[in-house]
Amino acid sequence: MTRTILLIDMNAFFASVEQAMNPALRGKPIIVCGRGRTVVTTASYEARVFGVKTGMNLYQAKQACPQVIAVEGDMSRYIDASHNIQRIAREFTDQVEMFSIDECFLDVSKTCRNEVDPQNIARAIKHTIREKLGVTCSIGIGPNKVVAKIASKMQKPDGLIEIREKDIPVLFALMAVQKLQGVGVGRHISEKLMSMGITTAGQLGNTPLEKLMHHFGIMGYRLKRIGEGKDDSPVDSSGGNELIKSVGHSHTFPRDTRDISIIRSYMMMLTEKVGLRLREYGLMGKTVYCTIRFGDFTSWGAQQGLKEHIRQNREIFFVAEQILARAFPLSKAVRLVGLSISDLKPRDTQQFLLKEMEKDTTLAEAVDDINKKYGVFTIKASSVILSEKFGIRPSCGMVSKQALKIKV
Amino acid sequence: MDTIIIDERIDVGAVFKKNIIKPRWFVWKGRKYAITEVTYTWEDTQGAARVMHFALSDGNTLFEVSLNLTSLEWRLEKSSVV
Structure with a gap:
């Protein structure tokens, strides 16, 4: 059965929302940074022309584009825009998967069986998003998620590209393997493929499975399928109802610090957020993982497995502190701490024998x-008060799929 | 861009029509600001309360104003000038 999948990919999402909100920023090179921070989260297309990229610091961005305007981002605004994009997508199909805050898959196969041109659906979506949110997107259309994603990256900004099943062999024969980054072929894998003499997507698809399995293990099967432009994965419209594997939060400090009491305070703050979500989902976990990112962007991380599942803040923090102690004394100033808990199971509803518990x-x-x-x-x-005084952003760390979920 | 965090309670004149709220003016520190454009709106929550946010322009400055839909309190959150 032929499928028709669309991928909506928002263009320079955070920067576009800021430009939509503030008329004075429209048409100007802008960058979005965190509060008190200088790392570029997103650069507008006007800034990208000058070579400004995500991950640069403010100094580098100013060197590349002296007139660039730095804007403090607001995650609540982007989550709300992401919810609105989902609502718009659901006007066209009930098969909608929010892949990330700025990417959304739609399965419009049923609609297209009634002689509806998927490009017309895509044009209508683009128009509605522009009208309602004042931002643009690129839409890729393909027979599966991998091909739709590749198509969405072929024309930016404000693009619309359809790759039909019959076009895949010709297109993939010419497409460099680096272009497959973002669909399951990371930078290291594409470098390794090139060192093996596999330079195009088509060559990847034609490589014997045994050879790919030999070099990449089980991943070899997936790579071959990508090279052939094949992908059976469904558009998951459960809206984040899939099995939760871990619950975690991280926080970037307003400025780097070596003060252990401040770092501990942030870890307590993260414990409260993780504990709250864990209890909200009715779960308990058995493995605690802590991470530290230093000012020079190197990272440290360690985990601890437990004999029993835990869910209370006090228990989580006790373990987190033990893990964190392994990182002390600190050799460098810290810019971020993270905490997650995994190996989850549904919470026990047993009656406690001990009154204290x-x-x-x-x-x-x-x-x-x-x-x-x-x-x-x-x-x-x-x-936690210490970290509050040092500075807590309203929304910190990565946005989980649960946060992108809307009530349908 | 210079952004000032204000976070003060304000009085707002707004039109409520067909599920859409359009602030028309607000008074801050005794001065009345006429709103020429609502440039963007978004929502989030503070605890169980839904909070609507409005980006408002008086032609010179961009203001962020919020309305707590539980307490019906309006607040001037920020102002920014490019």
């Missing part, structure tokens, strides 16, 4: 209820 649960639930009603950190551990 039941007290802990009742207290945590009462605090969670208050924080859900009046806002995160309304009631918090006093040690």
Whole structure:
């Protein structure tokens, strides 16, 4: 059965939302940075012309484009825009998968069986997004998710490209393997492929499976399928209802620090956020992972497996502190800390034999209820105050798929 | 871009029509600001309360104003000039 998949890829998303919001920024080179931070999160297309890229620091961006305007980002604005994009997509099909905050797959196969041209659907989506949000997107159309994603990257900004099944062999024969980055062929893999003499997507598809399995293990099968332009993965419209494998948060400090009390305070803050989400999902975890990113962007990370599943803040922080102690003394200033808990299972609903354990649960639930009603950190551990004074951004770290979920 | 965080309660005159809220003016520190354009709106939550955010221009300055839909309190969050 032939499928028709669309990928909506928002163009320079955060920067475009800022330009839509502020007329004075439209048509100007801008960069979006975090509060008190100088790393470029997104550059507008006007800034990209001058060579400004994501990951540069403000100094490098100013060197490349002296007139560039730095704007402080606001994640709540981008999440809301992402929700609106989902709502628009759902006007065309109920098969919508929010792949990331600025990418969205649609399966319009059923609609297209009724002689509807998928390019007309794509044009209508682009028009609605521009009208309602004031931003542009590129849309790729293909017989599967991999090909739709490749198509979406072929024309930016404001592009619309359809790759039909019959066009794949000719197109892939000429397409460099580097162009497959973002669909499962990372930089290291494409470098390795090139060292093996595989320079185009078509060559990748024609390489014997045994050879790819020999060099890449089980990944070899996936690589061959990508090279052939094949992908059976469905558009997952469950909206983040898939199995949650881990719950985590990270936070970039307003400025780098070596102060252990501040780092501990941020870890406590992250513990409160992780614990709240864990209890919200009715889960408990058995492996705690802590990460530190230093000012020079090198990272350190360690994990600890536990004998029993945990879910209370006090328990999570106790383990996090033990892990963190392995990183001390710090050789460099720290810019980010992260905490996650995995090896999850549904929460036990057993009656506690010990009165103290039941007290802990009742207290945590009462605090969670208050924080859900009046806002995160309304009631918090006093040690979080230190990190609040140092600076906590309203929305920190990566945005989980759960946060992108909308009520349908 | 210079952005100033204000976070103060304000009085706002707004038109509520067909599920759309359009602020027309607001008073801050005794001065009335006439809004010439609502450039962007978005929503988030503060605890259980839904909060609507408005980016408003008076022709010179961009203001971010919020309306808590539970307490019906308007706040001037930020102002920015390029």
